[in-house]
Amino acid sequence: xxxxxxxxxxxxxxxQETSPSHRARHIAAIETAPTGFRKATAGLTExxxxxxxxxxxxxxxxxxxxxxxSHMNSYVRFKLALTEEIPTVKTYDEAAWARLSDSADTPIExxxxxxxxxxxxxxxxxxxxxxxxxxRTFRHPEIGSVSLEKSLAIYAWHGKHHTAHxxxxxxxxxx
Numbered sequence: 001x002x003x004x005x006x007x008x009x010x011x012x013x014x015x016q017e018t019s020p021s022h023r024a025r026h027i028a029a030i031e032t033a034p035t036g037f038r039k040a041t042a043g044l045t046e047x048x049x050x051x052x053x054x055x056x057x058x059x060x061x062x063x064x065x066x067x068x069x070s071h072m073n074s075y076v077r078f079k080l081a082l083t084e085e086i087p088t089v090k091t092y093d094e095a096a097w098a099r100l101s102d103s104a105d106t107p108i109e110x111x112x113x114x115x116x117x118x119x120x121x122x123x124x125x126x127x128x129x130x131x132x133x134x135x136r137t138f139r140h141p142e143i144g145s146v147s148l149e150k151s152l153a154i155y156a157w158h159g160k161h162h163t164a165h166x167x168x169x170x171x172x173x174x175x
Contacts, residue, residue: 005054008164012157018149026156031123033159034115040166053165058098060166065103067162068111074155075122081138081148088139
């Protein structure tokens with residue numbers, strides 16, 4: 001078990017590798033993430049879905065809905081960066097979103113299906129991008145300039161990160 005269960009696969013670290021093969025691996029990770037979430041949550045009861053992955057953390061249900069929220073935002077950020085010159089993107093309060101009824105009470109199937117279709121669109125978009133497109137950036141008010149290349153790596157990590165929250169919880173609980 002990792003020392004800090006908030007980061008079961010470690011914190012995001014970008015090696016700044018920008019080769020087509022690295023991008024292809026990251027796109028593949030995004031493409032397969034919905035399947036990973038389905039496998040990670042398969043057979044969980046309602047009670048288990050209401051279990052936080054760590055003390056003070058989100059429930060499994062909230063994690064799944066958070067990923068859908070986050071990945072929708074990332075998809076929109078990609079489209080903005082591809083169609084505008086260095087757009088400033090909107091931030092959002094992830095914790096507040098996780099407390100809203102669509103994250104706290106909605107069946108996870110809604111977000112699992114959303115992720116499957118969103119990731120199909122997102123991967124189609126990314127596979128059509130040129131070398132120049134990958135260098136395009138958006139401005140994030142809290143972290144500054146972010147290239148689409150780096151954002152891709154972040155979201156490949158993000159899916160694995162949250163899948164591991166669920167699989168590590170299952171391992172700890174013996175589910």
